[in-house]
Amino acid sequence: MAKAVLTSKSEDFPKWYQDVVAKAELADNGPVRGTMVIRPYGYAIWERMQAELNRRIKDAGAENAYFPLFIPESYLRKEAEHVEGFSPELAVVTHAGGKELEEPVVVRPTSETIINSFFSKWVQSHRDLPLLINQWANVVRWELRPRVFLRTTEFLWQEGHTAHATQADARVYALRILHDVYEDFARDVMALPVLVGRKTERERFAGADATYTIEGMMGDGKALQMGTSHELGQNFAKAFDITFQSSSGTTEHAWQTSWGVSTRLVGALIMGHGDDAGLRVPPALAPIQAVVVLVRDEEGAGERAASLAAELAGAGVRVRLDDRVDTGFGRRAVEWELKGVPVRIEVGPRDLAAGTVTLVRRDVAGEKATVALEGLGARVAGLLAEIQTSLYQEALDRRESSTVDAAGLDEVREAAQVGFARVPWDVIRESETDLAADALTVRCLQEADGGVPGSSAGAGLIATVAKAY
Template identity: 45%
Template sequence: MSELGVTVKKDIEFGEWYIQVVLKSNLLDYAPIKGFIVLKPYGYSIWERIKEIADKRFKETGHQNAFLPTLIPESLLSKEAEHFEGFKPEVFWVTHAGNDELGERLALRPTSETLAYEIFSRWVRSYRDLPLKINFWNTALRAEIKSTKPLIRTSEFLWQEGHTVHASREEAEQEAMLMLSIYKEIMEEYLAIPVIAGYKSEKEKFVGADYTLTLEALMPDGRALQMGTSHNLGQNFSKPFNIKFLDKDDREQYAWQTSWGISWRLIGAVVMVHGDDKGLILPPRIAPIQIVIIPIFYGDESKDAVLAKCRSVYAMLKDRFRVHLDDREEYTPGYKFNDWELKGIPLRLEIGPRDVKQGKVVLVRRDDGKKVSVGDEELLDVITNMLEDVQHSLYARALKFLNDHTFSALSYDEFRNHVEHGFVKAYWCGSQECELRIKEETGADIRVIPFNSHDEGEVSYKQEGRCIYCGKSAVKMAYFARAY
C-alpha cells in the first residue's frame, strides 16, 4: 500500500482495487481490532453530506431526531424472542463493570427496536400521542468477524435508524413506503446509483417484521448490495412491549409500527459503482469538495499573478459551490492532479500564466477527463451546467450497467449461466425450499421481489410462469443475485 496511486485494474482485481481506493483516497484506515475501521475526515465529510441530505428529508416529513444508549439489557432483547434470536450470533456482550461481574448481561446495540420500544411504551398513552416518528443517528455493533469489507460489512457502522408508532395498519404501511421512496430519491438523485425497489422474501425479511421493503443495487463485480430497508413491523413489537393507546372512542388499542435504516455502506457503493482505475469519482451532489483549483506557475515571475487569479476565482465560486484552492507549494501540479483524481473531486480548475493573460480558466471533468477552456465571464454558468452534467452522466452510466447486467432466465441452465454476472429475473413458486436449494447450488438468493410498475403496492408476476427451480406454477417474479 506504500505505492502512490491505485496499482491494480478495477475490472481485473476488483476486491484489491476497492481496498486500495478506500485506503489511498484517505477515506478510512483499519482499526487495531479485526472487523472495525476508522473513518478519516475526508470519509466522514462524505457521510456528513449524505446525513445532511437525508436528515432534511426526514424532518420535512415530520420525523424528529433523538438519542439512545448503546447498551441493552438481555431481558429486554428476550421480550421479542424471534427478533432477538435472529441477532444472537452477532451480539457483543458486556459482562463486567470494572472488576465486578454484572448481574445481567448487556448487549452492545445491534439494532434498537427492543430498547426504543420499551421506552415508547411509556411515551404513548393516547391517540393524541400518535404518530410518533423518531430517528436516531448512531452506530450499531454486529460481530462480523469472519467476512468483513470496509464500509460494506464491518463490526461497527454508522447509520440512521428510524422508528415510528401509528394508530392504524394503513398509516404504518404508508410510512414504510414513504421512507423507501425517500431512500430511493437519495440513492438515485444524489448518489447517482439506480436501485430496484420491492419486497424481501419471507426468508430474507427483517426478523420480527410483517414484511420488509428493500432497495437493491448492482455492483461492478456482478454482486448485489442491499442499500436500504424499510420494515412494516405490524403489531409484532407493540404487543410484547405493551405499546397501547386509547383511541377516540376511549378503547385501548395496540399500536402499529415501522423501522427503517441506511448506513455508511452507501459510501462503499459510491466507491464501487463510480470509481475507476485512478480512484474515486464522487457525484457532485454528495462531494464534500466539488471543485479544486490548481495554480500552475513556473518560477517567481508568474507566481504572484497566477495565485492572485486563483484567489479571485475562489472568492467568486465559494458562495455557490464547495470549492478548495490547493496552493501547496511543496507539490508539483502533476502530483496535485493525481492526488485530487484519486480523491474523486468532480471538477478541476487549472490556472496558469497563459490563462491569466487570456482571461480564461481550464476545466477538467473527473468522470471522463474532458478538458475545456472557459472565459472568466462565463465561468459560473459553465461550472453549474458541467457539475449537473457530471451528476447525470454518472447515473446514466450506472443505469446502463444495471440494464446490461440484468438477465431473464426461463430455465435453470440459463439461470446458472447468468448468475455470475448480475441480477437474474426468474419466476419463483414461493417455496422456501426452492429458495434455499437455489442458494445452496448457485450462491444466489432472492434480493428483491419488485413492485408492479402499474400498482406500486403489489408484487409483479404473470400467472403463466413456471418456477425456475421446481417447474411448478409460479406466483412471483424475483430478482436473484449473489450478494455482499
C-alpha cells in the same frame, strides 16, 4: 492517468476497492477486527449523506432523538424472532466497574428493543400517534468477515422507529420512507439507480412482518442492499406493551415501522461509481464539488486562483483551493482524481494571458477543455449538473446491460454470475434455498411494472436474483 495508481477494477475488484479506500484516504482498519477509522475525507462524505438524508427524514415528519448504547440483555429476549436473528452477532458486556454485572448489557445491534420500551411509556392515546423518531448512532454486530464500509463490526447509521394507530398507516409510512427518503436519495444525490422492492420471507428482518429494500448494482455486477424499511406489524408492540386508547375507547396495540441506512452507503458510492483512477463522487453528494488547482504561483496566478475559488464559493459551489505549489502538479492532480472531485480547474501563468482556465471533468476520463474565465461560475454549475446526470445514466446503462430476463433456474444461475437475473417469482419460490447454495439470493420481489408488492404470495411477481455483498 499516465501511470497505474490503483489495481485495476477488472484485474481484481476486491483489491481495487481496498486500494480506493486507502488511496482516497477514506478509512483505515481499526485495531480490533472489523472496526474502521473513518478518515476526514470519508467522514466528510458521510456528513454530506447525513445532511441530505436528515432533511428528507424531517420532511417525512420524523424527529431526531438519542437512545443509549447499552441495552439490558433481557430486552433483546422479549421478541423471540428478533433475538434469534441477532444473538450470533451480539457483543455482550459482562464485566464493568471492576466486577461482574448481575445482568449483562448488550451493545446495541439495533435499537428496536430499547426504543420500544420507551414508546410503551410515551404512547397512551391515539392522540400520541403517529410517533415518528429517528436516531443517528453507532451499532455493533460482531462480523465474521468484515469489509471496510460494507460490513464492519461497528458502523454508523440512522435508524427510524415509528408507531401508528393502524396497520395501513404503518404500511404507508414504511413505503413513504422507502420511496421519498431512500430511493430519492439514492437517485438524486448518489446518482445510483436502485431496485425498490420487497424482501422474500427468507431475507426478511428478524421480527418484521415485511421488509422493503433498495438494491443497487455495483461495478462487478453484484447487488448491494443500500437501505431497508420494515413493517413490524404489532410484534414489538405486543412484546413491549405499546398500547393506546382509540377514539372509540378500545385498547389497541400500535402498528410499527423501522428503517435504516448506514455507512455501507460509502461502499456503495465507491463500487457504484469508482473507476480505475479512483472514486467518482456525484456533485450533489460531493463534499468538494470543484477544486481550483494552482499550477505555479507566477505572474499573479496565485491571486487569480484564490479569487476564482472565492467567486465559485459565492456562486454556491463547494470549492477547495489547492495552492500547494511545493507539491508537484501531477501528484496533486492524481490525488484529486483518487478522491473523485467532480470538477477540477487548473490555473497557471499560461492561462492568465489568454484569460482562460483549464476545466477537467472527472466523470469522463481524460477530458480537458480550455475555457474562458468569463462566466466560469455559471459554466461550472452547469457542468456539475451534467456530471450528476451522466453518472446516473452510466450506472443505469451498466445495470440494464447486466440484467437478464431468465425463464428457468439454469438461466438464473448463469445470468447471476455476472449481474442481475430477473425471473418470475413462481419459478423460484421453492428453490430459494437451492440458489443460496450457489451463493445466489433473491434480492427483491417487484410487481411486473416495478411496483412494490403488498405480499410475497401475490401472482405475477418478478424476482431479481444476484450475488450480493
